[in-house]
Amino acid sequence: MAASIVFALFTIMVVFFNYYSIENQFWFPELASNWGDMDTATLMTLIISGIVFVVLSLFICYCLIRFRHRENSKAEYQIGNNKVEGWLIALTTIGVIALLAPGLMVYSQLINEPEDSLRIEAIGEQWTWSFRLPGADNTFGKTNPKHFGIKNSFGLDPDDKYAQDDILIQSSTLHLPVNQPIALSLRSKDVLHDFYVPQFRVKMDLVPGQLTNLWFEPTVEGEYEILCAEYCGLQHTYMRGLVVVESEEKYKQWLSEQIIFANTSLNLPPDADKQEIVSGEMLSIRLGCTACHSIDGSNGIGPSWKGVAGEERTLSNGEKVIADHYYLEESIVSPNSKVLQDYPPIMPSYGLSHEELDQIVEYIETLNETNE
Numbered sequence: 001m002a003a004s005i006v007f008a009l010f011t012i013m014v015v016f017f018n019y020y021s022i023e024n025q026f027w028f029p030e031l032a033s034n035w036g037d038m039d040t041a042t043l044m045t046l047i048i049s050g051i052v053f054v055v056l057s058l059f060i061c062y063c064l065i066r067f068r069h070r071e072n073s074k075a076e077y078q079i080g081n082n083k084v085e086g087w088l089i090a091l092t093t094i095g096v097i098a099l100l101a102p103g104l105m106v107y108s109q110l111i112n113e114p115e116d117s118l119r120i121e122a123i124g125e126q127w128t129w130s131f132r133l134p135g136a137d138n139t140f141g142k143t144n145p146k147h148f149g150i151k152n153s154f155g156l157d158p159d160d161k162y163a164q165d166d167i168l169i170q171s172s173t174l175h176l177p178v179n180q181p182i183a184l185s186l187r188s189k190d191v192l193h194d195f196y197v198p199q200f201r202v203k204m205d206l207v208p209g210q211l212t213n214l215w216f217e218p219t220v221e222g223e224y225e226i227l228c229a230e231y232c233g234l235q236h237t238y239m240r241g242l243v244v245v246e247s248e249e250k251y252k253q254w255l256s257e258q259i260i261f262a263n264t265s266l267n268l269p270p271d272a273d274k275q276e277i278v279s280g281e282m283l284s285i286r287l288g289c290t291a292c293h294s295i296d297g298s299n300g301i302g303p304s305w306k307g308v309a310g311e312e313r314t315l316s317n318g319e320k321v322i323a324d325h326y327y328l329e330e331s332i333v334s335p336n337s338k339v340l341q342d343y344p345p346i347m348p349s350y351g352l353s354h355e356e357l358d359q360i361v362e363y364i365e366t367l368n369e370t371n372e
């Protein structure tokens with residue numbers, strides 16, 4: 001008896017908790033896309049499982065009272081009961097269909113984009129985002145992992161004519177025009193990632209070696225965070241990007257400032273002078289250094305680059321070191337040999353040419369001069 005009262009109270013509390021928490025904080029952020037159907041499908045799942053939860057809880061309370069221990073009562077063993085089993089199978093089937101169908105219907109809409117969609121590719125890698133647009137010909141150029149390199153971080157085929165006008169966005173900030181369907185292709189360069197913008201309700205895995213896709217139409221101007229929603233390594237939580245939804249004019253302006261593949265130095269003919277000038281700053285963005293190392297002194301997963309050059313720092317083994325040119329170079333080539341105190345030894349090693357190494361370290365050193 002006592003047990004069934006406790007259980008009934010528990011059920012009532014769970015229902016009230018869910019009801020009030022939905023009213024308050026535990027619900028989706030405000031919708032900023034066309035995917036209101038996602039909320040409906042989620043709500044249906046919540047209501048169906050909520051009803052099942054209450055009915056089953058009350059049934060358990062009933063059984064606790066009805067079949068409690070009494071003098072002279074004895075449990076009876078039944079081999080099978082076709083009627084009860086038939087009912088259970090039928091009800092379970094209806095329940096599973098009711099839970100699956102809305103989700104599958106929304107999913108099939110999510111992956112079939114409208115014809116007038118703006119096509120964009122999002123690329124995930126440990127631990128940053130970048131983006132590519134097909135350019136004037138509206139056709140993405142071919143990519144191949146063999147072309148990947150520091151100067152061709154999208155792996156585009158330099159000989160493909162469709163690749164030449166591809167617009168490359170080597171930054172984790174993507175601008176989008178409002179009220180325009182966006183067809184997003186998703187590609188991963190290393191491990192599983194997941195593209196998720198809570199306000200858009202869209203979420204899809206990036207699978208190495210595969211293309212996945214989804215579409216959405218941003219309906220409210222503003223800035224929205226892209227979260228990686230698939231654990232992808234130690235700095236997974238830092239793998240964030242930004243979507244800026246703005247008017248058509250502002251979007252066009254932003255787009256006109258982006259570089260196309262043909263204009264990246266990589267694409268020079270073989271006989272051209274390859275002494276390209278890439279600034280250390282550009283290089284650090286291309287390599288994704290700034291995902292972990294801030295340049296304004298703020299703390300990140302790794303030490304900030306501002307004010308580090310030439311300073312005395314303490315290593316994880318307690319030793320002191322002067323962060324001179326040589327130390328900075330060593331820390332890029334062999335990051336985990338002398339790790340600063342309070343930082344995890346997780347930086348991957350970068351095989352850069354000597355000039356590139358020099359450029360990055362010189363860039364780090366210039367960050368000191370701007371110190372106040």
Ligand SMILES: [Cu+2]
Pocket residue numbers: 124125127192193194228229230231232236239
């Ligand atoms: Cu990730």
